[in-house]
Amino acid sequence: MNKVLEMRRRPHATIAAWAVAATVLVPAATAVQAQKFPDRPLRIITGFLPGGVSDTIARILGEQLSTALGERVVVDGRPGAGGMVSMEIAAKATPDGHTIYLAQPVVSIAAAIDKYPWDPIKAFSPVGMIGISMTLLAANPSFPASNPKEFIAYAQANPGKINYGSSGFGGPNHIAAELLQVMAKFQMNHVPYKGAGATVPAVISGEVPVGVMPLLAGIPHLKAGRIRAIGVTGAKRTTAAPDIPAFNETVPGFHYQSWFGLVLPAGAARPVVMRLNTELNKILTNPDTREKLSSQGVDTETSTPEHLGRVMAEDVVALRKLIKATGLKLN
Numbered sequence: 001m002n003k004v005l006e007m008r009r010r011p012h013a014t015i016a017a018w019a020v021a022a023t024v025l026v027p028a029a030t031a032v033q034a035q036k037f038p039d040r041p042l043r044i045i046t047g048f049l050p051g052g053v054s055d056t057i058a059r060i061l062g063e064q065l066s067t068a069l070g071e072r073v074v075v076d077g078r079p080g081a082g083g084m085v086s087m088e089i090a091a092k093a094t095p096d097g098h099t100i101y102l103a104q105p106v107v108s109i110a111a112a113i114d115k116y117p118w119d120p121i122k123a124f125s126p127v128g129m130i131g132i133s134m135t136l137l138a139a140n141p142s143f144p145a146s147n148p149k150e151f152i153a154y155a156q157a158n159p160g161k162i163n164y165g166s167s168g169f170g171g172p173n174h175i176a177a178e179l180l181q182v183m184a185k186f187q188m189n190h191v192p193y194k195g196a197g198a199t200v201p202a203v204i205s206g207e208v209p210v211g212v213m214p215l216l217a218g219i220p221h222l223k224a225g226r227i228r229a230i231g232v233t234g235a236k237r238t239t240a241a242p243d244i245p246a247f248n249e250t251v252p253g254f255h256y257q258s259w260f261g262l263v264l265p266a267g268a269a270r271p272v273v274m275r276l277n278t279e280l281n282k283i284l285t286n287p288d289t290r291e292k293l294s295s296q297g298v299d300t301e302t303s304t305p306e307h308l309g310r311v312m313a314e315d316v317v318a319l320r321k322l323i324k325a326t327g328l329k330l331n
Contacts, residue, residue: 037097037272041072044100044262045090047083053216053296057130057260058102060292061283068279082171084110091123095265097272100127103263105172108312112319113170121316124263126308128277130284131293131300133258134215134232135176136244137164140206141228148231148250155186162188164210165199173199173212176233176256179322180247183254203227214258215240216297233257240297259315260298261308273305 044062046054055077062073078086083106090101103124110120137151145151155162166173169192181187191208193199196217203211204226211218211227219241221227231247232238235255248255262280264273281302283289290300322328 035271037269037275038069038071040098041074042066042069042098042100043074043076044102045076045078045086045093046102047079047086047104047106048077049079050077053133053214053298054102054104054260056296057293057298060289060296061130061262061280064283064286064289065276065279068282082106082109082168084115087120088116090263091118091120091265093265095125095267095269097264097268097276099265100276101263101265102130103261103312105175105258105315107263108315108319109170109175111316112323121309121312123266125266125268125273126305126312127262127264127273128280128305129301129303129308129311130260130262130280131298132234133260133296133298134234134238134240135173135212135257136215136218136232137177137180137210137212137230137247138203138218138222138227139210139230140203141225142206143209143228145230146228148245148247151230152184152186152250155181155184155188159187160189162210163191163208164188164212165191165193165202165208166212167196167199167214168192168194172256172258173214175319175322175328177212178326178328179256180233180251180254182322182325184247184251200227214297219297238297239299240294256318259311261303261311263308277305 044058046058048054055075058075062075066073078089087106087110090099093099101124107120110116139145145154164177166177168174174190193202196213199211199213200217200221202208204221215232215238218227222229229244231245233255234246234257235248237244237246262276284300284302293300
């Protein structure tokens with residue numbers, strides 16, 4: 001009874017004691033959760049249709065993560081709104097590590113255009129980079145240029161006369177082409193299509209003389225002579241097609257490339273993040289995995305969670321500068 005009376009007389013002390021206990025118990029609970037991870041099947045959410053680059057990457061990684069973690073990994077494709085539907089679903093998932101999101105520039109694009117009342121960058125806990133994928137600028141074989149230097153010279157001499165196709169407004173291909181125009185000082189007319197699957201045939205047929213597309217989508221047609229490679233938009237040539245020059249060689253400082261990484265919903269326990277980061281980096285150093293991803297046009301890159309976080313944040317800054325400089329409408 002005396003102890004009860006003492007507690008009633010000192011409510012503030014009791015509340016303080018509970019607060020201290022909570023600060024001890026929460027990390028302890030998080031540590032226990034991390035020790036049990038994973039304790040059920042995992043899913044990797046992607047934002048595009050089965051058979052595409054994102055889906056293929058997720059399946060390559062999912063198979064090996066399943067072996068490493070001892071749990072089944074399911075690829076959960078949620079296409080729509082250029083990948084933003086999947087981003088919202090992943091951001092709202094429980095941050096226990098069992099829902100992984102295959103992130104790419106859609107996250108930084110959403111942040112750059114202030115589309116949401118919440119910050120898409122802060123909505124995720126980065127796990128690690130997967131790699132980068134090049135964008136290809138290709139032309140119909142009849143086009144009077146065959147490399148970046150010739151292309152830029154022709155475009156500068158014919159302002160506003162070149163129509164170029166891309167997979168749609170606001171995607172990495174569109175952004176790469178707009179940034180190239182700003183830095184190389186020429187102007188083209190954008191013709192948006194519903195995906196690379198429509199852009200490539202348009203270039204082959206001559207409906208548009210030039211197209212900006214994922215490298216992987218263009219390679220089979222390059223080999224068959226149906227389109228001509230002009231250059232890639234990465235900072236350097238890609239191992240997937242080392243004979244194709246980078247525009248950076250002609251326009252120093254220019255580069256825009258798609259990045260891929262794994263993230264978790266914000267609030268994921270650090271031990272869970274680091275467990276996944278460790279397994280991801282092991283997978284990416286496997287020669288067989290590197291070859292499989294290279295065949296998809298992806299140059300693999302291991303990293304820390306912090307490095308991926310910087311890549312995402314820097315992409316937002318670059319996009320906002322582009323929007324300000326050009327008045328580009330991405331939404």
